[in-house]
Amino acid sequence: MKVPSNNLKKNYLSVKNEIDSAIKRVINNSSFILGNEVENFEEKFSNYLKTKYCVGVSSGTSALFLSLLACGIGKGDEVITSPFTWISSVEAISNTGAKPVLVDIDKESYNIDSKKIESKITKNTKAILPVHIYGNPAEMNEILSIAKKYNLKVIEDAAQAHGSKIKKQYCGTFGDLGCFSFFPSKNLGSFGDAGCVVSNNKLLINKIKKLRNHGKFSKNNFDTLGFNERLSGIQAAILTVKLKYLDKWIK
Secondary structure (H helix, E strand, C coil): CCCCCCCHHHHHHHHHHHHHHHHHHHHHHHCCCCCCHHHHHHHHHHHHHHCEEEEEECCHHHHHHHHHHCEEEEHHHHHHEEECCCCCHHHHHHHHCCEEEEECCCCCCEEECHHHHHHCCCCCEEEEEEEEEHHHHCCCCHHHHHHHHHHCCCEEECCCCCEEEEECCEECCCCCCCEECCCCCCCCCCCCEEEEEEEEEEEHHHHCCCCCCCCCCCCCCCCCCCCCCCCHHHHHHHHHHHHCHHHHHHC
């Protein structure tokens, strides 16, 4: 079977008028960082996935990193993940000070082999970070069962899984947190770096909202060390346009 390459120019031309109008609107409104455009996309993407919350961030890598921090992952901890993934999955774990523990993949799905996870769990294991590689869903039911047994957090790397489902539930909505990338080559791609975190856990989402914006919890008030990982208004506006066509593009 031949899989055609993603033609970014062709993709843009198919929705050019809407994209150009959205960019012009952001410029006219000077809504460049966070603001209404970002909030609008967050609402629409969470509605699409049927999850309660969505937080736009600067990249898929940032989504993973901030999610791990929000779950309290740090030095001395271990996080189980797949060796067959983009570097961001392991990089994000390492940047928290935690140790990535690699579990071999299933030969059929190329995703982490859930049957091999338990043997890698130690007293330092704090989370499992499954990757839905190429949009092919990982064995989430089995992974969630293991996580529940050992009281572990589950952070999904759904960077390549926009619109992928297990039965009727979207990838990225099974674990405590789901992380998406909107890199230009993705099924749902922006015109630069962008990402988001989705969840039904309000406490974790509020932590990520603060962490993405320098630890800010209200105007000129900060109560924790954070980062500059905010989603821009232009990328959010572009993604809002493209989201309407996602199901058609991945059909």
